[in-house]
Amino acid sequence: MTKEVERKGIPCAHITAIDPIAHTFGSNRVVHGVAIPHPLANPSEDGGAEYNERRALILEALEKVTK
16 A cells, blocks of 8 residues: 555555565555554553654654655
């Protein structure tokens, strides 16, 4: 899906816990996520830790998109 979005001229980052597959399909900007069912954070963590984990991954994705 990221390749199609990029073809339309919209840069995007792919956040996934299975980044080897993303690379196989040609995703350019891959960010390694936490786990397959919850790529952005572990929902069983306390709210502050979950927020910080999500924020760090989103900032990493934004950094990759803006380069």
